[in-house]
Amino acid sequence: MGKPVEHPTALILTWKEYNVMILANENFLKLQASYLFSDIAKRVSAFQKNHPDIAVIKLGIGDVTSPLPPACVEAFHTAIDEMASASTFRGYGPEQGYEFLREAIAAGDYAPRKVTIAPEEIFVSDGAKCDTGNFQELFAQDIRIAIPDPVYPVYVDTNVMAGRTGPFEDGAFTGLVYLPCTPENQYLPALPDEEVDLIYLCFPNNPTGAVADRACLQEWVDYAREHKALILFDAAYEAFIRDPDIPRTIYEIEGAREVAVEFRSFSKTAGFTGTRCAYTVVPKECQIYTSHGEPIDLHALWNRRHCTKFNGVSYPVQRAAEAIYSPGGQQQVKTLINAYMENAARIRTVVTEAGYTCVGGEHSPYIWVHTGTDSWSFFDRLLKEAGVVTTPGVGFGSCGEGHIRISAFNSRENVECAMDRIRPILG
Ligand code: PLP
Numbered sequence: 001m002g003k004p005v006e007h008p009t010a011l012i013l014t015w016k017e018y019n020v021m022i023l024a025n026e027n028f029l030k031l032q033a034s035y036l037f038s039d040i041a042k043r044v045s046a047f048q049k050n051h052p053d054i055a056v057i058k059l060g061i062g063d064v065t066s067p068l069p070p071a072c073v074e075a076f077h078t079a080i081d082e083m084a085s086a087s088t089f090r091g092y093g094p095e096q097g098y099e100f101l102r103e104a105i106a107a108g109d110y111a112p113r114k115v116t117i118a119p120e121e122i123f124v125s126d127g128a129k130c131d132t133g134n135f136q137e138l139f140a141q142d143i144r145i146a147i148p149d150p151v152y153p154v155y156v157d158t159n160v161m162a163g164r165t166g167p168f169e170d171g172a173f174t175g176l177v178y179l180p181c182t183p184e185n186q187y188l189p190a191l192p193d194e195e196v197d198l199i200y201l202c203f204p205n206n207p208t209g210a211v212a213d214r215a216c217l218q219e220w221v222d223y224a225r226e227h228k229a230l231i232l233f234d235a236a237y238e239a240f241i242r243d244p245d246i247p248r249t250i251y252e253i254e255g256a257r258e259v260a261v262e263f264r265s266f267s268k269t270a271g272f273t274g275t276r277c278a279y280t281v282v283p284k285e286c287q288i289y290t291s292h293g294e295p296i297d298l299h300a301l302w303n304r305r306h307c308t309k310f311n312g313v314s315y316p317v318q319r320a321a322e323a324i325y326s327p328g329g330q331q332q333v334k335t336l337i338n339a340y341m342e343n344a345a346r347i348r349t350v351v352t353e354a355g356y357t358c359v360g361g362e363h364s365p366y367i368w369v370h371t372g373t374d375s376w377s378f379f380d381r382l383l384k385e386a387g388v389v390t391t392p393g394v395g396f397g398s399c400g401e402g403h404i405r406i407s408a409f410n411s412r413e414n415v416e417c418a419m420d421r422i423r424p425i426l427g
Contacts (some may be wrong), residue, residue: 010022020414023030025163030160030168031161032168033161034426035288035397036391037061037395038392039060040392043379043380044383045278050356056387057388057414057417057418057421058392059347059388059406059409059418060097060389060405062104062409063273063405064409065410066336067271068270069324069332069333069336070326070328071323071329073320075316075323076147076317076319076320076323079315079318079320080316091110092312093312093313094312095307095310096122096123096303096312097124097279098315099119100269100322101318101322102124102279104322104324104328105124105264106122108324108330110251113248113249115249115251116123117251117281118179121284122280122281123280123282123306123312124321125278125280125310126276126277126278126280126317128236129154131280132232132234132263133156134305134309135232136198137157137162137262137393138302138305139198140291141289143164144177144195144197145164145177145196145197146178146198146200147176147178147179147194147200148179148181148189148200148201149172149178149397149398149399150204150208150397150399150403151200152234152396153396154178156173159176164346170316172398174316176277177192178397180399181208181210181399182399187359188216191220194228196225196229197229197230198229199229199230200231200233200234201231201234202235202236204366206237206364207396208359208366209360209362210360210363211241211246211363211364212246212247214247214253217390221250221260224259225255225258227260230260230288230298231256231260232261232263233260233261233262234263235262235263235264236263236265236278236292237268238264238269239269239333240268240340240341240364241364242341243362243363246363253281257283258283258287260286261286262280262281263279263323266321267322267326268365269333271336272320272321275317275319276313277313277317277320280302281336282302283299284297284299286299288301297405311374313369339412340365341408342412343365344364345361347406347419348361350419350422355426356369356425356426357370368393368404369405369406373402375392375394375395375404378390378392378396378404379392382425385425387421390404390406390407391406393405395425
């Protein structure tokens with residue numbers, strides 16, 4: 001009998017050692033570090049260090065700048081007083097949201113558009129980021145997913161984390177079906193050539209600001225019905241739509257209740273980015289399927305997930321959100337949005353007068369400018385020569401190259417000043 005081969009024991013893990021080791025979800029290692037906003041911050045702070053005398057104007061990150069509407073503040077205060085008294089104190093509320101808010105949403109956001117959404121179909125949450133990110137948990141591992149490019153990065157990254165993609169190669173994750181949004185298609189994604197099961201859509205769009213009309217949305221709903229697919233429709237910016245003929249909700253489209261989930265947020269509508277309140281609509285007709293083709297009630301599944309992992313939005317925040325639907329709240333929200341939209345119109349005018357083509361800014365707070373040049377270089381030029389911060393389009397996906405996003409979220413004075421500074425550079 002030969003001598004047993006000796007292994008260098010230091011390099012080989014015993015079964016016991018291997019078994020006790022905490023293993024990582026290696027899908028997280030595929031994620032591309034999100035350098036976009038930290039890179040922007042670094043460049044801005046370097047510029048500011050060298051030019052302390054220049055007041056930088058930020059039209060980059062999509063965060064609101066105006067305070068909460070007074071109706072919301074008042075309701076917030078009252079609700080906090082209720083929490084301070086034993087007779088009106090509230091502990092855990094319903095995970096799906098209080099009935100008063102769900103009823104106000106159904107009556108205030110859907111009924112005026114002649115859309116019937118039952119309060120039980122509404123799930124109140126602390127943000128559309130969490131909801132759009134979490135919803136993919138309900139689907140199988142090997143579904144085919146269509147995602148626009150450029151895009152709000154949460155849709156892609158949460159599917160990467162869940163292991164539904166291959167590695168990142170040549171600017172894209174393998175395994176995803178990207179839907180290019182380019183000047184050639186007016187930034188509206190075409191139906192995919194290959195069959196897909198899950199479709200992410202966002203209108204008015206972040207980052208492009210493009211909106212979809214009824215015919216365009218009908219095509220997607222018809223596709224989803226025909227292919228037993230599901231649309232995740234992000235309507236976080238619906239409040240910025242001016243034209244009454246443009247759908248404010250996917251449920252204005254025939255058949256959408258069978259195949260679409262809608263995400264909404266109070267963040268941009270009413271300045272709730274720091275207050276946190278949003279909601280998701282899952283109609284009772286929506287179905288997904290087992291591998292044997294048996295239908296599953298999507299509403300029941302999301303309800304189960306939501307109640308297991310979420311304990312509800314705080315009572316004062318829900319009262320503040322409810323106040324948006326009061327007559328005073330409605331007027332104040334309108335004023336708030338009109339102010340941002342006046343900024344957007346101003347930005348559009350300056351950009352187009354300088355000879356650039358752009359989309360957005362008409363029904364959205366974002367203006368997507370086609371610069372035709374490297375987007376980081378254009379960003380640097382506006383920062384260095386005008387002290388104005390924008391967002392380079394490539395940060396939202398490879399089809400964003402050659403574009404910059406300008407946000408209308410700032411005061412009128414700052415936008416005027418920024419436009420005065422960039423006009424000579426663009427021209
Ligand atoms: N969806 C889109 C398209 C967004 O741009 C944003 C925020 O910028 C969100 C969702 C997140 O909204 P919330 O503040 O409700 O998490």
